[in-house]
Amino acid sequence: MPDDRQQEQGEWNRTVLQVQGLSTHIADLKKQTVHFRNEMKIDPGRKQIRPEKIEQILYI
Structure with missing residues (x-):
């Protein structure tokens, strides 16, 4: 991860x-x-990012 x-x-x-x-x-x-x-990371055919806690996104 970027923060080591x-x-x-x-x-x-x-x-x-x-x-x-x-x-x-x-x-x-x-x-x-x-x-x-x-x-956000851009790879061939996809873009991705990793949330700190997935439950923050799932309940919004």
């Missing part, structure tokens, strides 16, 4: 949510004080 944390057991499982307009969703979530572990 190492992966630990638990809370590091992946959850995949497919959305249109990821950048817009990220901006909206940041306005609602959702924190992310990294900035």
